[in-house]
Amino acid sequence: MKNKALPVAFAVIAAALVCTATVLTLKLTGNKPSINPDSGTSLSQTTEKNHPAYSETRFTELADVTENDANELSTEQTENKTTTEPKTTDTQTTTKSETTTVTQTVTQIATTVVNTAFKDVFTLPKAPQYIPPDTDLNFEKINLASYKYNPDGNFYYTDDKECWQKNFGFNEVYDNFAPLTMMYYDTVRTTFEYGGKEWLVQIWKGQYGMAFVGGEVGIYTRNLGSIGSHFVCADKEDWLNMEMAFMWDEYETGEYRAVFNRNYEKYWWATGFVVGFPNGSLRKTLTEFRLVTHITFKDTEMANAFCKAFENNGFTKVSKLNNNSPDTFVQVGPDVAFVWQNINHK
Numbered sequence: 604m605k606n607k608a609l610p611v612a613f614a615v616i617a618a619a620l621v622c623t624a625t626v627l628t629l630k631l632t633g634n635k636p637s638i639n640p641d642s643g644t645s646l647s648q649t650t651e652k653n654h655p656a657y658s659e660t661r662f663t664e665l666a667d668v669t670e671n672d673a674n675e676l677s678t679e680q681t682e683n684k685t686t687t688e689p690k691t692t693d694t695q696t697t698t699k700s701e702t703t704t705v706t707q708t709v710t711q712i713a714t715t716v717v718n719t720a721f722k723d724v725f726t727l728p729k730a731p732q733y734i735p736p737d738t739d740l741n742f743e744k745i746n747l748a749s750y751k752y753n754p755d756g757n758f759y760y761t762d763d764k765e766c767w768q769k770n771f772g773f774n775e776v777y778d779n780f781a782p783l784t785m786m787y788y789d790t791v792r793t794t795f796e797y798g799g800k801e802w803l804v805q806i807w808k809g810q811y812g813m814a815f816v817g818g819e820v821g822i823y824t825r826n827l828g829s830i831g832s833h834f835v836c837a838d839k840e841d842w843l844n845m846e847m848a849f850m851w852d853e854y855e856t857g858e859y860r861a862v863f864n865r866n867y868e869k870y871w872w873a874t875g876f877v878v879g880f881p882n883g884s885l886r887k888t889l890t891e892f893r894l895v896t897h898i899t900f901k902d903t904e905m906a907n908a909f910c911k912a913f914e915n916n917g918f919t920k921v922s923k924l925n926n927n928s929p930d931t932f933v934q935v936g937p938d939v940a941f942v943w944q945n946i947n948h949k
Contacts, residue, residue: 605914606713623777624636626880635642637657648938650685666927668877694943697761700715700840720935720936721936721938721940724922724923724933725898725924726926727847727848727895727914728848728850728895729861730860730861730862730864732863733755733757735757745748750762756873758817758863758876759875760874760875761818761872761874763870763871763872766872768872770872772823772835772836773823773834773836774831774832774833775792775832776832778790778949779949784812784815785812786787786807786811787810787889788807788808788810788811788949789807789808789945789946789947789948789949790806790948790949791805791948792805792948793805793913794909794912796827797901797904797905797908800825800826800841800939801824801825801827802822803822803824803825803834804822804898804909805819806818806820806894806896806943807819808849808889808892808894809887809889810886810887810889811876811894812849814878814880815878815879816851816876816877816880816887817849817875817877818847818849818874818894819873820845820847820870820872820873820874820894821871822837822842822843823835823836823837823843823871824837824838824841836871836872839871842870843869843898843900843901844867844869844871845865845867845868845870845896845898845899846864846866846889846901847864847865847896848863848865848873848894848895848896849862849863849877849894850892850893850895850926851892851893852897853879855891858881861895861926861927863877867897870919889947890918890945892944893942894942894944895942895943896940896943897917897938897940898940900937901941905937906934907934907941913939916946916948917946918930918943918946919931919932920932920933920934924941924942927942928944929942929945930942930943930946931942
């Protein structure tokens with residue numbers, strides 16, 4: 604019996620290995636997961652360039668990725684039983700392709716964990732729903748100096764993707780001369796190095812002209828070793844997914860409320876402005892304004908470089924963000940969110 608048991612054991616083990624190899628092959632040659640990270644992402648990374656939005660619906664979908672992935676694998680096994688696998692004459696190319704797909708799958712799962720964890724420590728404050736009045740105006744065609752009106756949120760914003768300001772970059776001189784144009788604002792400049800470039804993430808909030816209050820977040824780059832303070836506006840490949848909420852203690856009661864939101868998408872310059880000054884004063888106290896912002900950097904390395912510089916600017920890192928705790932920030936992987944109110948570089 605021992606002599607017979609040994610071959611049987613080897614046969615069972617061999618069959619298990621064959622099944623495992625078949626499952627992996629079917630998985631690697633099947634349809635890609637619903638989240639599609641950039642190919643070539645390192646196994647040690649926990650993100651992708653196009654980080655998914657974190658809305659409640661999207662997070663529910665992400666939380667089910669692992670279970671859906673398993674169900675998808677089972678479905679693919681059934682569907683591929685009758686499919687003849689394509690022949691390849693280049694073993695190295697096939698191996699490289701399979702390795703890339705494995706990397707994508709692992710990165711997908713890691714990204715899911717990061718997204719779920721970030722949702723647990725940050726919630727963007729939402730402005731009350733605005734119901735626009737009936738009008739015959741076509742807001743899509745209204746464009747004044749690249750500034751547009753959002754009738755759904757009742758705020759003005761800059762069309763950053765096509766605006767004329769993109770040709771002029773930014774530097775500290777612009778900030779210094781802003782009061783001459785009746786713009787009074789606080790600003791914070793955060794500079795750091797990443798990917799062979801020097802980066803500037805600058806934020807603003809305050810009074811703009813004689814009618815508006817609002818906030819901005821801008822992304823700028825320049826070559827390492829550049830002299831002076833001038834940066835160019837980020838090229839399209841360097842735009843980052845961002846969202847923000849502008850909060851205002853409008854009635855000076857100590858209660859800040861979200862006035863408008865900019866949705867989570869790729870920007871180099873996210874802006875928003877509303878008609879202000881309920882008390883008739885020309886210049887408001889800038890600490891009446893609060894900016895809550897979420898930025899998804901290209902990867903965790905980039906986010907780490909930003910956060911280190913951000914702490915040097917006086918912001919405090921916390922484990923969970925409270926939108927009523929000024930000048931604090933939270934980080935999970937490539938995602939960083941902060942509440943800004945008092946720090947000023949002017």
